[in-house]
């Protein structure tokens with residue numbers, strides 16, 4: 001994994017460092033400039049304070065009235081304090097505005113990100129960049145930048161005034177502070193390096209934690225807790241070590257400046273007092289000089305710290321810019337088009353057509369692809385159930401993802417209601433197509449929020465109709481707060497089958513023109529699945545339903561069945577035809593059947609001890625599928641190894 005330093009230098013080489021963040025910052029320059037101006041006014045006030053103290057000492061020495069010098073001094077203190085707190089508020093506000101806009105921009109781009117590119121990045125890394133790095137951007141572009149300007153101005157102003165007071169003392173001061181600054185600069189350089197390393201280490205720790213949290217049940221079921229704890233522990237240890245190094249350099253940084261200042265102070269006081277004693281210098285001037293020297297220390301330290309912070313912040317800016325440059329769906333023009341009214345699809349045209357569609361997932365560099373679909377052509381009528389069956393890895397889910405336009409085809413064309421989907425706005429495509437995914441995504445939130453996710457303004461009647469159609473009414477009745485029951489992450493609080501039905505109800509509520517069901521019934525029990533078949537019948541009279549069939553019973557009823565193998569359409573027809581003419585379909589029909597009834601079938605096989613009654617129905621004279629009812633199917637024995 002390349003370090004940030006490497007990435008940073010790469011970015012600057014390609015000239016891509018200044019990007020989205022700098023565009024956001026430009027929108028806040030007025031507020032930032034106001035903050036800096038207030039800071040400079042505060043600097044002006046504080047630089048006149050030692051001069052005013054000198055005047056007070058002079059007046060006291062001459063026995064003049066002290067009232068005016070004291071009032072002037074207090075007024076300068078107050079003005080300085082007001083400007084400095086106003087500056088802190090305005091700069092802080094600008095910083096919050098910047099971080100808000102950067103996060104808003106990033107979130108928008110992440111939500112519209114091209115899925116291929118998105119899939120290449122660890123989610124923990126995306127989270128770190130969106131949350132932590134944006135905070136560093138805020139610090140770099142508001143606090144550190146203002147700190148650099150204000151403390152820089154204080155240092156320059158102080159140095160000039162000290163030169164005016166006494167050149168010899170100033171040269172002594174520059175020599176001492178210069179030596180200390182050189183040491184501090186070299187420490188700052190090392191500090192930056194270890195701080196970047198610490199950010200990398202902390203980021204890797206975050207990625208590892210996120211990875212196990214996302215798969216905690218798997219970790220537990222695999223008894224991998226000790227291994228994961230050790231692995232994450234090592235990363236935490238690495239972050240601790242680099243954190244300690246950061247701390248060590250930080251601990252050296254300020255004291256090295258302090259030593260320089262204290263050295264300068266000692267020499268200045270010694271030499272100055274000698275010159276005062278010899279009458280070569282006034283006591284008031286020496287006091288003023290020493291006060292400037294004191295006043296110089298803190299801005300000087302702040303200046304160097306500001307440099308360190310700004311450098312770290314620049315690395316964060318580059319990381320954020322890199323994320324914001326993530327390729328976008330539809331070339332990023334989707335939002336510009338705004339919501340487009342969605343017209344229903346024409347009934348006389350097929351709902352979906354694939355014409356010689358070729359597709360492969362991009363891996364790594366451009367051009368490096370895993371070819372998945374090799375010239376798929378098929379037609380899905382505007383009404384009725386079309387089933388897609390095929391062995392695992394045949395490309396069934398990939399076809400659905402192309403219809404949803406999660407990915408773009410490499411060749412051929414997909415038509416939705418007679419129109420090329422690539423020419424339709426994404427919003428229209430996804431409004432027309434409802435998708436129940438294989439791993440049925442349910443989210444944290446109430447059941448109602450999950451149901452209305454694709455159709456937030458659905459009426460209560462529509463919600464209950466969808467709940468009823470998906471067979472969820474009795475489930476909702478048992479929930480403590482009905483539709484307003486809170487679910488945990490990934491919908492925990494419901495069973496797998498209930499979550500799946502929830503996703504089906506959500507898609508029904510969307511009233512899509514095309515409904516894609518990716519093994520949507522895999523978690524349903526036989527009774528629920530039978531009810532759902534009725535639902536499918538009804539829904540398929542309202543729209544086109546394309547189902548990746550897990551259960552053979554879903555396929556039996558389908559108006560059209562497409563058999564996919566190795567990314568090619570191998571056969572198309574109705575169940576009976578395919579059983580008669582397609583060898584693979586016959587085989588698949590058998591194995592899908594077993595997948596749904598495996599435990600029963602396997603147990604039957606071994607208990608009965610009828611090894612002769614094997615699974616290859618046609619070979620062993622098994623009855624034709626059409627003549628089987630569900631009960632016969634459930635009792636049919638299979639070999640144990642077929643489960644695998």
Ligand SMILES: Nc1ncnc2c1ncn2[C@@H]1O[C@H](COP(=O)(O)OP(=O)(O)OP(=O)(O)O)[C@@H](O)[C@H]1O
Nearest residue numbers: 119361370372390391392393394395396397398399
């Ligand atoms: N995001 C991805 N990146 C790279 N390759 C992928 C990706 N998703 C799927 N594939 C590959 O594409 C091929 C087809 O996958 P797909 O999920 O479409 O198959 P499927 O027929 O739906 O399989 P299953 O029935 O097991 O769900 C597989 O070889 C798979 O490894």
